[in-house]
Amino acid sequence: MTSSFGDSGRSGPLDEEELVDILEERRRSSDLGHALRTFSPHPYKGAPTCSAADLNKAVLESQHLHYITKEVAMETGATVEEVREEASGILEEMSQNLQLGFIRLMGYPLSKVSKKLFRSIFVNMEGLNRLQQAVQENPVILMPNHRSYFDFLVISYIMFTYDIPVPVIAAGIPLAGMKLVGRILRRSGAFFIRRAIGSDKLYWAVLSEYVKTIVRRGFAPMEFYVEGLRSRTLKSLTPKLGMMNMVLEPFFKGEVFDITLVPISLSYDRVLEESLLAHELLGAPKPKESTTGLLKATKVLQEDYGSMFVNFGRPLSVRDLCQDKINRCQYNLIPRDLPQKPTAEAQACVSWLAHLVVRIQEEGSVISPWSLMASLLLQAPTAVLTEEGLPWHRLTEKTLWLRRLALDFGARLNWPGGVPDSNVMQSNLVLHRSVAQRKTGRVYLVREDEPARKHLISPEEDAHRTAAAVLMMASYRNQCLHIFVRPAMLATAIHITKSGQKDELSTFFCFLQDIFSNEFIFIPGRSSQDFEEACFLLKKSGAVHISQEEVTVLDAGLEVLSFLQALLQPFIESYQVVFRYLCENGPHSFSEKQIIPALRDWTTKLILSGELHTYEALSSDTQKNVLSALRRLEIVTKSRASEQNEFGVNREAVKRIGDILSGKIPPQSLHPTPLARL
Numbered sequence: 001m002t003s004s005f006g007d008s009g010r011s012g013p014l015d016e017e018e019l020v021d022i023l024e025e026r027r028r029s030s031d032l033g034h035a036l037r038t039f040s041p042h043p044y045k046g047a048p049t050c051s052a053a054d055l056n057k058a059v060l061e062s063q064h065l066h067y068i069t070k071e072v073a074m075e076t077g078a079t080v081e082e083v084r085e086e087a088s089g090i091l092e093e094m095s096q097n098l099q100l101g102f103i104r105l106m107g108y109p110l111s112k113v114s115k116k117l118f119r120s121i122f123v124n125m126e127g128l129n130r131l132q133q134a135v136q137e138n139p140v141i142l143m144p145n146h147r148s149y150f151d152f153l154v155i156s157y158i159m160f161t162y163d164i165p166v167p168v169i170a171a172g173i174p175l176a177g178m179k180l181v182g183r184i185l186r187r188s189g190a191f192f193i194r195r196a197i198g199s200d201k202l203y204w205a206v207l208s209e210y211v212k213t214i215v216r217r218g219f220a221p222m223e224f225y226v227e228g229l230r231s232r233t234l235k236s237l238t239p240k241l242g243m244m245n246m247v248l249e250p251f252f253k254g255e256v257f258d259i260t261l262v263p264i265s266l267s268y269d270r271v272l273e274e275s276l277l278a279h280e281l282l283g284a285p286k287p288k289e290s291t292t293g294l295l296k297a298t299k300v301l302q303e304d305y306g307s308m309f310v311n312f313g314r315p316l317s318v319r320d321l322c323q324d325k326i327n328r329c330q331y332n333l334i335p336r337d338l339p340q341k342p343t344a345e346a347q348a349c350v351s352w353l354a355h356l357v358v359r360i361q362e363e364g365s366v367i368s369p370w371s372l373m374a375s376l377l378l379q380a381p382t383a384v385l386t387e388e389g390l391p392w393h394r395l396t397e398k399t400l401w402l403r404r405l406a407l408d409f410g411a412r413l414n415w416p417g418g419v420p421d422s423n424v425m426q427s428n429l430v431l432h433r434s435v436a437q438r439k440t441g442r443v444y445l446v447r448e449d450e451p452a453r454k455h456l457i458s459p460e461e462d463a464h465r466t467a468a469a470v471l472m473m474a475s476y477r478n479q480c481l482h483i484f485v486r487p488a489m490l491a492t493a494i495h496i497t498k499s500g501q502k503d504e505l506s507t508f509f510c511f512l513q514d515i516f517s518n519e520f521i522f523i524p525g526r527s528s529q530d531f532e533e534a535c536f537l538l539k540k541s542g543a544v545h546i547s548q549e550e551v552t553v554l555d556a557g558l559e560v561l562s563f564l565q566a567l568l569q570p571f572i573e574s575y576q577v578v579f580r581y582l583c584e585n586g587p588h589s590f591s592e593k594q595i596i597p598a599l600r601d602w603t604t605k606l607i608l609s610g611e612l613h614t615y616e617a618l619s620s621d622t623q624k625n626v627l628s629a630l631r632r633l634e635i636v637t638k639s640r641a642s643e644q645n646e647f648g649v650n651r652e653a654v655k656r657i658g659d660i661l662s663g664k665i666p667p668q669s670l671h672p673t674p675l676a677r678l
């Protein structure tokens with residue numbers, strides 16, 4: 001039962017893959033039969049099953065925990081017994097209790113819900129076969145991107161359907177607090193971790209021993225979301241390294257021969273939480289995870305969410321990848337059970353691997369026609385935000401042009417063949433009618449329903465309604481951003497520096513990469529390859545001619561360059577807004593809690609005064625990324641004198657970065673100390 005891709009043909013590489021719609025079978029046969037099916041996975045060789053109690057016992061009795069328990073007892077003045085009890089309590093709160101019966105219990109409603117929500121759920125069979133093989137050979141870590149609460153449900157569902165051992169999954173602790181549901185999730189394989197662990201030594205020790213024991217024993221694949229939360233922007237998030245460190249340690253210490261990482265890319269035509277996530281970016285609090293909330297959310301069942309794609313990436317051998325990245329002999333010098341602070345080399349290796357996985361997730365994701373349309377609609381804000389609208393024929397023409405470019409750049413595009421292109425676009429527009437609509441041959445951005453008492457809305461609220469619509473649209477544009485970001489940075493470098501010298505462009509490219517490395521995913525240490533890739537793609541698209549030392553813009557390439565540059569523009573403008581705030585209006589020191597609302601108010605004022613047209617600058621995600629970048633560059637630093645998490649700003653350095661970004665001064669004139677790496 002291959003997908004309609006094979007039958008009807010698609011534009012792009014997807015037509016060469018065997019994608020199976022797992023819902024097709026579910027629409028033909030009994031869901032109860034599926035839930036009760038014989039489940040006969042082939043587990044990791046020699047790994048005996050491990051009950052929750054055995055696992056917890058092994059953790060509590062580990063040398064590592066004994067050692068930390070004594071240390072904590074000494075540091076806090078508590079008795080060892082008291083600390084052990086505390087550790088036992090942490091384990092109780094944390095531990096999973098995976099039982100097949102509960103997977104079956106979840107399987108039945110999940111079949112029903114999936115069919116209601118999605119037209120199809122496509123899975124790449126080749127990837128699944130490779131995974132099936134991999135789980136028999138080494139401990140496997142499943143690493144999906146995180147876009148929706150549906151992510152973890154669908155992965156376990158697929159594993160169950162295809163006789164692959166069901167994973168244990170690292171889940172944020174708030175899910176455990178959901179009445180009844182928390183317990184079911186625990187029995188379906190979730191183990192619960194606190195969000196901000198901070199400096200709680202005992203907690204770190206219990207968690208890391210728990211994770212390492214799962215990896216060492218290999219009785220089930222382990223799944224975790226390296227991005228740490230659902231991306232509110234649908235753009236990949238900079239990976240978190242805590243869990244990654246823990247899963248890799250058994251390999252670094254030679255406790256297992258190898259570990260297999262499996263990047264998984266989940267792509268949604270339409271994301272269930274699209275509107276909520278956009279509002280969160282504007283400061284709305286995240287709805288608390290609760291069973292009542294879940295029941296209320298059943299209204300999503302009335303909507304059409306199109307199709308989703310689950311791409312199981314090629315299994316990565318940590319042993320192969322780390323061969324010349326880390327010297328494991330250093331671990332022989334200290335007994336394995338003793339806690340060791342990871343060396344700089346180990347940290348760099350972990351970070352490199354985590355970034356690599358996220359890049360592979362990006363490459364495996366499927367791009368919808370809507371993502372291309374959204375990219376173009378956002379580049380015509382004055383039309384789509386006003387009564388003018390963007391003529392449909394113009395959008396069609398440009399989308400087809402962009403389709404060629406995306407395919408040239410290697411996108412995995414889901415563009416159905418055998419159907420007129422305008423029908424494909426029209427059906428995408430209908431799917432996203434809550435974001436954009438076509439009226440009298442023109443396309444407009446849709447703002448949420450006007451409240452009944454429109455006159456009572458403040459101008460600020462009104463601006464935020466527009467911003468919510470823009471951010472929703474931007475999130476779909478973001479789904480294809482990874483395809484374009486490198487050439488877009490080169491196009492921006494050409495535009496800002498007005499130079500054709502390859503070395504100058506390369507310097508500016510690296511500057512952009514440094515500024516934006518919390519915004520987009522760049523694998524550490526690959527700047528020059530990224531620059532070369534950008535050159536190659538621009539050349540391939542016919543936008544530039546490249547010689548040994550020069551990059552020459554071709555007349556035929558102006559459309560490509562201006563599209564790419566406009567793609568990056570909202571980010572550049574949003575960064576400049578934060579820079580300006582910090583230099584002109586911001587306090588000398590601040591906490592993140594204070595600064596984000598203050599920035600939002602200030603940005604709203606700029607929009608209302610007509611000084612700023614970039615609604616995307618209101619996104620708290622971007623604002624936080626700017627602050628993280630400035631922290632990384634040591635331009636914003638923790639204030640020593642003040643409470644924890646109070647930051648001070650070096651305004652001069654912020655101004656200098658802003659000036660470089662606008663082309664007023666070249667990157668070379670940056671202050672050498674914090675920015676020497678530029």
Ligand SMILES: CCCCCCCCCCCCCCCC(=O)SCCNC(=O)CCNC(=O)[C@H](O)C(C)(C)COP(=O)(O)OP(=O)(O)OC[C@H]1O[C@@H](n2cnc3c(N)ncnc32)[C@H](O)[C@@H]1OP(=O)(O)O
Binds near residue numbers: 104230
């Ligand atoms: C058939 C049907 C089937 C259906 C079946 C259904 C199945 C249904 C299952 C449900 C399943 C749900 C699944 C939900 C999915 C999520 O809930 S996603 C959210 C939860 N998951 C994650 O967050 C994983 C990724 N996160 C991480 O790796 C994070 O690093 C951690 C481990 C959570 C920690 O986060 P954090 O406290 O923010 O810490 P982090 O920023 O990493 O580091 C903070 C500091 O601690 C330091 N540190 C790091 N490691 C250590 C250490 N070992 N010791 C001491 N200090 C350390 C760091 O150096 C850092 O220091 P600074 O640089 O700040 O000075």
Ligand SMILES: O=C(CO)COP(=O)(O)O
Binds near residue numbers: 149229
């Ligand atoms: O708790 C999560 C479960 O998916 C992820 O965190 P967020 O809800 O913050 O995205």
